[in-house]
Amino acid sequence: xxxxxxxxxxxxxPNEIELQWSVLIVLYPFITGLxxxxxxxxxxxxxxxxxxxxxxxRLALLTALAFLLVAPLPLQLHLGHPERSLExxxxxxxxxxxxxxxxxxxxxLMAVLLLEIWLDYRKEIVLRAQSTPGMLGWIxxxxxxxxxxxxxxxxxxxxxxxxxxxVVGIPSAFLLHGYVGFIFGSIKANPWWSTPMMxxxxxFSAIVSGIAAVLLxxxxxxxxxxxxxxxxxxxxxxxxxxxxxxxxxxLEMLDLIHRIYEADESFKTLDFMVHTQLYTSQVLLxxxxxxxxxxxxxxxxxxxxxxxxxxxxxxxxxxLLTLVGIxxxxxxxxxxxxxxxKSFLGYTTYKMEFATREGLLPTIILMLLPFAILxxxxxxxxxxxxxxxxxxxx
Amino acid sequence: xxxxxxxxxxLRKSSKFLLxxxxxxxxxxxxxxxxPEKAPNYRMHDHWWGMVIDIDLCIGCGNCVRADKAENGVPxxxxxxxxxxxxxxxPPGDLQHPEKEELPVVDSENGGxxxxxxxxxxxxxxxxxxxxxxxxxxxxxxxxxxxxxxxTFESPDGVVLVDREYCLGxxxxxxxxxxxxxxxxxxxxxxxxxxxxxxxxxxxxxxxxCEACPTGARRLVxxxxxxxxxxxxxxxxxxxxxxxQMATGAKVYYNALDGSVR
Numbered sequence: 001x002x003x004x005x006x007x008x009x010x011x012x013x014p015n016e017i018e019l020q021w022s023v024l025i026v027l028y029p030f031i032t033g034l035x036x037x038x039x040x041x042x043x044x045x046x047x048x049x050x051x052x053x054x055x056x057x058r059l060a061l062l063t064a065l066a067f068l069l070v071a072p073l074p075l076q077l078h079l080g081h082p083e084r085s086l087e088x089x090x091x092x093x094x095x096x097x098x099x100x101x102x103x104x105x106x107x108x109l110m111a112v113l114l115l116e117i118w119l120d121y122r123k124e125i126v127l128r129a130q131s132t133p134g135m136l137g138w139i140x141x142x143x144x145x146x147x148x149x150x151x152x153x154x155x156x157x158x159x160x161x162x163x164x165x166x167v168v169g170i171p172s173a174f175l176l177h178g179y180v181g182f183i184f185g186s187i188k189a190n191p192w193w194s195t196p197m198m199x200x201x202x203x204f205s206a207i208v209s210g211i212a213a214v215l216l217x218x219x220x221x222x223x224x225x226x227x228x229x230x231x232x233x234x235x236x237x238x239x240x241x242x243x244x245x246x247x248x249x250x251l252e253m254l255d256l257i258h259r260i261y262e263a264d265e266s267f268k269t270l271d272f273m274v275h276t277q278l279y280t281s282q283v284l285l286x287x288x289x290x291x292x293x294x295x296x297x298x299x300x301x302x303x304x305x306x307x308x309x310x311x312x313x314x315x316x317x318x319x320l321l322t323l324v325g326i327x328x329x330x331x332x333x334x335x336x337x338x339x340x341x342k343s344f345l346g347y348t349t350y351k352m353e354f355a356t357r358e359g360l361l362p363t364i365i366l367m368l369l370p371f372a373i374l375x376x377x378x379x380x381x382x383x384x385x386x387x388x389x390x391x392x393x394x
Numbered sequence: 395x396x397x398x399x400x401x402x403x404x405l406r407k408s409s410k411f412l413l414x415x416x417x418x419x420x421x422x423x424x425x426x427x428x429x430p431e432k433a434p435n436y437r438m439h440d441h442w443w444g445m446v447i448d449i450d451l452c453i454g455c456g457n458c459v460r461a462d463k464a465e466n467g468v469p470x471x472x473x474x475x476x477x478x479x480x481x482x483x484x485p486p487g488d489l490q491h492p493e494k495e496e497l498p499v500v501d502s503e504n505g506g507x508x509x510x511x512x513x514x515x516x517x518x519x520x521x522x523x524x525x526x527x528x529x530x531x532x533x534x535x536x537x538x539x540x541x542x543x544x545x546t547f548e549s550p551d552g553v554v555l556v557d558r559e560y561c562l563g564x565x566x567x568x569x570x571x572x573x574x575x576x577x578x579x580x581x582x583x584x585x586x587x588x589x590x591x592x593x594x595x596x597x598x599x600x601x602x603x604c605e606a607c608p609t610g611a612r613r614l615v616x617x618x619x620x621x622x623x624x625x626x627x628x629x630x631x632x633x634x635x636x637x638x639q640m641a642t643g644a645k646v647y648y649n650a651l652d653g654s655v656r
Binding site for chain 2: 011012013014015016017018020021078080082084085087088091092095096097098099102186187188189190337338341342343345
């Protein structure tokens with residue numbers, strides 16, 4: 001094979017030399033996945049009445065909101081004409097998966113997440129609106145949306161409606177991230193993306209990443225606030241993480257085995273890519289360190305009895321590895337899908353820039369932004385109540 | 395003397411008026427302005443545009459690539475093309491072991507803009523040919539399907555166009571095209587692709603690439619025009635479209651297309 005341009009191996013259609021979707025587009029499904037996963041974890045408590053994960057219920061909702069608010073930003077930053085992005089809502093092209101995703105996003109944000117959080121916190125918002133002075137008081141007053149009725153009957157209605165929204169919310173969360181998978185999976189031109197497995201793989205990896213994120217955030221906030229972590233909650237959450245992970249890994253392996261066995265015209269090209277350019281991110285980071293090791297660690301907790309400190313250590317390590325692995329998975333899909341030519345005759349490379357519009361720096365900022373939002377949300381709407389039934393104010 | 399001169403003047407002016415009236419005067423004005431004539435009678439529904447490319451006639455001169463870049467303001471350099479030319483070199487394979495068949499060696503330095511330097515020797519048992527590429531003007535175009543705002547659309551006369559005043563620059567269409575025919579224009583930051591020289595064909599002209607092709611390897615065809623020689627050509631030749639498995643309804647037909655071309 002010949003090399004004509006730096007970073008290019010073999011033959012690519014000339015327009016393919018430059019990658020179109022950068023690390024920002026990697027960030028986008030990663031963040032959306034955290035949202036969907038966190039919400040599904042929260043729903044477990046509400047709908048299936050799993051008492052053990054109750055301490056993470058509100059935290060999971062706030063985490064989902066913090067990440068959901070940031071989710072469109074990497075896309076916005078990536079567009080050639082961000083000022084025209086509203087056209088996607090005003091004049092949507094109905095056959096476009098991307099256009100329809102805009103509406104799913106809005107539905108999920110406005111009709112599910114914001115409403116559920118508002119109903120769940122309404123009583124506290126009203127109490128705080130009445131007792132907090134100054135600017136903060138005005139924020140709470142605004143958040144009441146003018147409704148100060150917190151009679152038992154009214155709260156009972158809130159609870160019923162909240163439960164209904166959660167029930168609607170679960171398929172919505174499935175839709176939210178499954179649909180992200182469809183955006184990639186429906187591109188028939190790209191054999192690395194085009195598979196009906198994509199939505200379901202995206203969904204389960206989302207659940208995995210969301211549970212891992214909530215687990216870590218819960219331990220981190222408890223640590224910062226000096227609160228005792230609820231071990232039963234941690235153990236149960238970690239167990240769910242393991243189950244979700246096993247399904248996710250099973251699905252991904254199914255996809256892999258299917259590709260290897262079928263070995264269609266694209267196989268040689270994709271196989272070569274996985275063994276060269278994607279080796280570190282796919283084989284090492286995603287499969288070995290991001291999946292097999294955390295699954296092994298989480299399974300170990302189920303098999304042998306370990307001390308509380310050891311379990312916590314395992315949860316931190318496996319949680320972090322999980323997030324790295326899922327990020328690597330998004331990277332391998334988005335970047336990997338652009339490294340080979342659709343002629344199957346060559347490869348290009350992705351050079352990440354640093355302080356440019358689509359570089360590493362904005363990516364890091366966008367990844368930290370949800371944590372800043374979450375910090376503000378936790379201050380504004382504390383997720384835990386103390387013994388007396390009042391919210392713990394930190 | 396005066397009356398004679400007046401009469402002569404009158405005759406000169408009136409004959410000029412008669413000669414240059416109607417279509418003639420319009421044409422004269424256009425020629426004087428250096429513009430092709432307007433096409434007020436162009437009706438989109440009367441046409442269905444496509445192209446026929448004869449691989450055997452392409453000599454890889456790169457005229458089409460240069461003409462296209464000049465006509466359509468395509469950025470120079472090796473990353474942006476509305477049309478380009480690929481050179482295929484197929485080494486002699488081991489026919490008893492087709493599974494070990496060597497991949498074709500393809501090159502397209504600067505998209506063939508500068509032509510191709512002689513590289514392969516005659517009589518070495520290899521097969522060598524050029525393949526001009528451009529947007530296939532698909533009638534079920536995947537790029538149109540995925541555009542979130544409809545900035546990419548299929549015109550009623552069968553040309554896939556991009557509205558650069560409307561395109562978001564999300565690049566979903568670039569990924570959706572199986573043939574690599576799209577790029578993001580670095581100045582407008584919108585998707586760009588071959589428009590089949592739409593501004594020319596509605597005025598009755600052919601595309602810049604076809605006009606510049608010295609061998610007639612590329613021919614603009616109107617598949618709705620019963621008098622277009624394309625119908626006879628398609629009947630008499632074994633033609634193929636690129637990647638038919640993609641089912642995009644491609645309308646760029648290749649004559650003598652080798653199975654190795656992707």
